[in-house]
Amino acid sequence: ESTLRAAAAKAGLFFGVAASPGRLGPIVAQEFSQLTPENDMKPDSIATSSGGLRNTGNADTLVNHAQSNGMLVRGHTLVWHSQAGQLQGASQATLNTFIGNAITRWGSRIAYWDVVNEAFDDNNTGRRRTQWPHSLSRDANGDGDYVDSGDTDVIRESFRRAKEVVRQNNLSTKLCINDYDVEGLTVGGGGRNNKAQALYDVVRAYTQGSEKLIDCVGFQSHFNDNPNSVITADLQANIQRFADLGVEVHLTEVDIDDDLSGNDIGQGQADNYRKVVRACLNVAGCTGITVWGIADSESWRSSERGLLFTGGNGNYQKKAAYHAVLDEL
Ligand code: XIL
Numbered sequence: 001e002s003t004l005r006a007a008a009a010k011a012g013l014f015f016g017v018a019a020s021p022g023r024l025g026p027i028v029a030q031e032f033s034q035l036t037p038e039n040d041m042k043p044d045s046i047a048t049s050s051g052g053l054r055n056t057g058n059a060d061t062l063v064n065h066a067q068s069n070g071m072l073v074r075g076h077t078l079v080w081h082s083q084a085g086q087l088q089g090a091s092q093a094t095l096n097t098f099i100g101n102a103i104t105r106w107g108s109r110i111a112y113w114d115v116v117n118e119a120f121d122d123n124n125t126g127r128r129r130t131q132w133p134h135s136l137s138r139d140a141n142g143d144g145d146y147v148d149s150g151d152t153d154v155i156r157e158s159f160r161r162a163k164e165v166v167r168q169n170n171l172s173t174k175l176c177i178n179d180y181d182v183e184g185l186t187v188g189g190g191g192r193n194n195k196a197q198a199l200y201d202v203v204r205a206y207t208q209g210s211e212k213l214i215d216c217v218g219f220q221s222h223f224n225d226n227p228n229s230v231i232t233a234d235l236q237a238n239i240q241r242f243a244d245l246g247v248e249v250h251l252t253e254v255d256i257d258d259d260l261s262g263n264d265i266g267q268g269q270a271d272n273y274r275k276v277v278r279a280c281l282n283v284a285g286c287t288g289i290t291v292w293g294i295a296d297s298e299s300w301r302s303s304e305r306g307l308l309f310t311g312g313n314g315n316y317q318k319k320a321a322y323h324a325v326l327d328e329l
Contacts, residue, residue, distance in 0.1 A: 004308075004322075005033040007329035008289070011281055014072055015329070016290035018253065021061045023294060025313050029069035034111075036074040036252070036290055037062045038300075043078075043098065044085025051090070051097030053105055063109050074252065074290065077114035077178065078102055079158045081131040092136050092154060096161040103165045103173065112216055112250070114178040115162045116155050119202075124187055126194030147205040155202055159213035177203065178218035178252055184232030185241075196238060200245075207245050217242050218252035221276065222292070224304060231256070231272055236279035243285025251280055253292040255299060255306030256321070269306075270324035277328040 001007035008015035016034025028035070039045060040058035048054050066073045078099050084090075087098060103113060119134060121127045128134045128146060133154050140150035147153060155177065162175050181187075182196040199217070206213040219239070223231050239249050254276065258269045280286035293299045295309040295316055308322040 001326070001329075004031045004326055004329065007326055009033060011329050012287070013280070013329075014288040014290075016072070016074065016288060017294055018076075018290065018292045019062065019294070021058050023298065023313055024061075024065050025316075027294060027309075027316050028065070029071065032071065034072040034074060034288060034290060035062060035066040036076050038076075038293065039083070041075050041077070041102070042083040042085070043080070043087040044083040046102070047085055047087045047098050049086040049090070049094075051087070051094045051099075051101060053101050056105065059106075063106055067109055072111040072288075073106070073109060074176075074250075075102070075106065075110040075113040075173075077117040078162070079115060079133055079154065080117040081129060081133060082118070084132065089132055092133075092152075092157050095133060095136075095154075095158060099158060099161045100165050103162060103171070104169060107169060108172045110173050112174050112176050113162065114218060114252070115158055115175045117178045118180065119155055119177070120179055120182070120195050120198050122181070122195075124181075124191075124194045126198040128198075145201065145205075147202065156206060156211075156213065159206060160211070163211075163213055174215035174248065175213070176216035176218050176248075176250070176252075177214055178220060180220035180222055180253075181229050183219045183221055183223075183229070183235050183238060183251075185234040185238045186232055188230035188232060193232075193238075200242065203242060203247060204245055207247060214247060216248040216250060218250045220253040220292075221251040222253055222255055222301070223272065223276070223306075224257040224301075231275055235276065236282050239279060239283045239286050243283050247285070248288075249280075249283065249286045250288045250290065251276065251286070252290050254289060255292045255301060255304065257301075258305040267320055270320040273308075273321045274324045274328045277325055281329070 014034040018038040
């Protein structure tokens with residue numbers, strides 16, 4: 001196959017990209033079969049303080065572009081401490097209102113929604129993030145799990161509301177939880193990845209009990225030279241154990257630092273991309289990979305040169321990493 005999109009389809013995956021309306025050149029639909037709005041569906045873009053919607057024009061542009069080009073859409077994101085905009089400090093009731101409004105606004109045109117993003121603490125603590133909205137959580141018996149009866153868990157409450165909306169409207173939309181530094185079973189340098197374990201415990205609790213709340217798990221996969229987030233050999237094993245819970249696993253925001261390869265103009269980076277793609281391909285439940293932008297110059301981490309193209313809109317050039325991914329697919 002001669003495009004990422006076609007090669008991925010043959011392998012049974014979607015291959016997606018994060019984009020904004022200004023980046024919708026022909027390459028997007030040629031190379032990619034899935035689109036994530038990089039910023040235009042975040043609460044600071046579209047939420048009012050009472051959980052209503054505003055300024056949905058950019059999001060509509062992206063959804064329409066995807067639909068007319070046969071691309072899936074990942075809605076990103078409903079409940080997040082960052083870019084919360086007018087929802088900063090909102091109650092669970094207001095979050096639930098926003099969840100309902102956003103899901104019904106686009107309905108089944110959104111294949112996957114990131115319902116909850118980045119709920120867990122940094123630095124491998126395995127705890128919940130203390131920043132909003134996790135301050136809404138109440139751990140009644142103080143055991144740190146937020147999943148017992150009597151606990152209120154913003155993750156559970158948000159997924160409950162989202163599931164209810166999906167059911168009431170007969171939508172095909174799947175509901176995902178998304179995070180970073182959860183990719184490996186271990187952290188770089190060794191030791192258990194407690195953040196991955198905490199995510200796993202939540203997904204297990206809310207998929208194996210009477211409530212099937214979570215359909216999919218996103219590993220952001222911003223791989224860099226931080227020891228907690230380098231690509232570990234056990235990426236595949238970690239993908240596998242989540243898939244074994246019956247959820248789809250996606251690599252949702254992939255970029256891989258070129259620094260990891262010692263500035264050797266991309267060959268080490270290309271090899272790292274191969275490893276990541278292979279880990280997903282080897283697990284049936286890993287159903288899609290999304291890169292977090294088209295070209296290095298457009299990346300949120302542009303100095304790391306972590307994407308598949310150089311150049312810019314209208315003048316994209318394929319890197320070694322692009323050819324490696326295409327070949328591996
Ligand atoms: C980033 C965007 O790429 C930037 O343009 C924006 O300024 C900040 O957010 N985790 C996520 C994404 O879930 O939404 C973030 O996107 C990157 C980290």
